[in-house]
Amino acid sequence: MKRGFEETASTSFGPPQSKPKLTPYGDTQFVEDERTKNYARKVADHYSARTNQTLEEREASPIIHLKKLNNWIKSVLIQLYARPRDAVLDLACGKGGDLIKWDKAKIGYYVGIDIAEGSIEDCRTRYNGDADQNLRRKKFSFPARLICGDCFEASLDEVLEDDAPFDMCSCQFAMHYSWSTEVRARRALANVSALLRPGGIFIGTMPDANVIMKKLREAEGLEFGNSVYWIRFGEEYAEKKFKSSSPFGIKYKFHLEDAVDCPEWIVPFNLFKSLAEEYDLELVFVKNSHEFVDQFLKKPEFAELMRRLGALGDGNQDQSTLSQEEWEVAYLYLSFVLRKRGQPDTNMRNTRRNKGQMQVSKNDIMYIKSS
Template identity: 80%
Template structure:
């Protein structure tokens, strides 16, 4: 790892990728950097407000299920910091947020510090934090975070606003990026550590594509379009990477994404000592966890389905269809958990983050 013009540069030859992929990743990062934080009024006026609230509920449930008091958390593709409050409620002990988009990292810094002028600000966060700007699927993060690891929880999730930062499905443009993503997750987690993730459900997307008359399908709030190269709607099992489609979601996403065949994802994860705990489509997830009273109350408070008392509107059928496009998964790092060690790594975090505290990292080719 070397320092070059204020940029920490770290990489290795095993995961080299072509320059066009990097340029494309930069363009997507710029898209998310350009998106601004919304006021409460703007957020509530969103045509997918209840879908955002539902996604918020799913992530809150995952964090409540798997995060423990005092945990060290690394948030890959942290975006604008939309999950900071969730981690605070879980009483974690240390947080590292990483995202490729400089604008998103700056918004995350403002949110953490309490400088942001939007509805989500509340009391001071209770955990120290670090923020890093870099491509999680290009940079070797075990070198960058050598003094911070191991972590108890790694998170890579679509945010509540669907500003996905670069959640794991963005790593699937090439095999090199997919492998780097999983190698980073594995290297950062302690034995027995947990990776929490959400991503598009490839089975659902391909099923809808094959049911469509052409290469475009959707409803009033979203559409997905595949290029002509997929006109036969067949996908070679020998080429599971780089299957690109354009995804548009009202008031949220307008970017290329990549199909992630989950059986390939699971097999690749196993190569990096990451075992699948569960994978559930969002519809199944909602049905299962709404059977628990505490999560029913959480859903009521978040308002995805209305509160049942004041005639609030609820998730529309079109929003519910979008929810079907996503899944949630949990991976666990193989090995016997050691007794949780207490070391000085949390001293690297700060309770107030300045612009100068943000680390910028890139890979050396």
């Protein structure tokens, strides 16, 4: 299989157009309507309903190599930017699938927040070492704090006042859930900016809007996909035209075997970049997953990591690798890195916080009520 990519996904959204008129930064009230909250609950319910899988169940997944590839991409991002003793904020942390990655980076403190109560409980179980009795693992080396709440609705600066500033923020395969309204998109970026120290890093992965739009326009109808995924747009987009004046709330249904089955929203990356700049977050890089693999697989240390994770086989007897269908799904995503403006203050360097626990009980989980 060719390991390059069909074309580099640009960071624009269609042909050059005038910038959409956005609500002025200072005037946004961050108030949501009930319809948007219902969508957020639907997403939360979907992920809460997904149970932790055994090692055997994970290996039997029809998209196991795609999952391993995504883990490789997240691992590379963490290895590139995390430093020992960093304080990390993990937005939409899910079931804690990246905890081991952060542990290998030798971070000093971890705060995970997710809207799905079931996912946070699974994350707590995983952190405490109870997730899989068949796997022997040493305890995590960093204290943690877990919060259940909607990080795209709630203001986190007061909630995490004693924990901030953070050296790194991560939001993996979830930022697009904030793009249902401008209010939620702004709240997400406002939270990141408020909690990161100057010079702090924000890493993430999300769908590549340009690739999705390209595939939609090439499709005969409003649905496209292959044997492991499909994306379907509603009849309101029958003409496949999208107004630059209405860049939020462009909803589609996304189904991925053994992973996702819920509504998602288009994130025009040029708009994401512009909006992030309003919150003092500057783009370091953005790369489609095909381009990401093409670039970083050339580095020996990351090639060895890919071999260990097994996304492209183990480099030895195991010749299994991503199927063409999984590779097509990878093309739907991009990775981004943003940096908070300003010069880092060495005196602000975060150390282990007293609020964190080395063993998190159910009572330690903080619940943020939706307004």
